Amino acid sequence: MIDTPSSRLAQRLAVGIPALLIGGALISQYGFGLYPCEMCMWQRYPHYAAIGLGLMSYVLGPPRLWVALAALAILVSGIIGGFHAGVEYGWWQGVTDCATAARAEGVSAIDAISAAPMIRCDRAPWDLLGVSLAGWNFLISVSGAISILYLLAKRKPR
Template identity: 65%
Template sequence: MLQTPSGILAQRLALAIPLGLLGGAYLSEYGFGLFPCEMCWWQRWPHFAAVPLALLSFWVAPKRVWVALAGLAILASGLIGGFHAGVEYDWWEGITGCAVTAVPVGGSALDAVMDAPMVRCDEAPWDLFGISLAGWNFLISTLSGVGIMALLTKDARNDAN
């Protein structure tokens, strides 16, 4: 029932991690002009799924199942981010034709399409300490997903005792 501190922490992380990462993605997009490529969007979809799953865990039983599903979605985003980071670092080849035209908001639609930059999946538009945004998503989401599952396992063991 998520009554132990580890279960409650898992539940809160399952909501906070995807909200924080999606918030960061949208801040980088709309605040700093770092438009997402196709694989960037692939990383967002599991986080979009994790948020309502985590929210369900606050009201709908069995709570542990909803948190686990949110944790798996977060982990899936991390694995996609790992694949994307590998493409950016030229460790392996990505999906052919993976590029998106970034359409800025405002102005005429024709001008927006004609002046929009092409966002490639194999080029990191920004990095911190040599780690791209996809790499950071891999690290944060994978560690968080595994951590949530570990906390749920600990919570289940405590419930059994």
């Protein structure tokens, strides 16, 4: 059982931050057609892990360990997002090629691949205030992970 208000907030954030970021990514993909590139997908995997780790803190002990592990997973996603944002802004070279969002529903695989849009890792398909989605993931994930770890480190008032 988590015993302080700050630890309970950390526990909620450990589930809430990655859930909201994944939700936003899925809405942008399926609702607005912003298909993810390979590096976008890399950022999602640690968030999925963080959701699982955060939920485990509610049922397995010690909960502070699970919350800390979730925070580290969120931090990993943020670091990947920062690297991806740097690739998008041309600060450094990426480590992957472009990807496609091919679906072979009712057509041959070759036709599906030929008709699929090319998703480039070095171009931001959308930005807000000059910050790409990968950049926002970096900002939110890193600050969120640091906040969670800070809240966990706070001591119980005497």
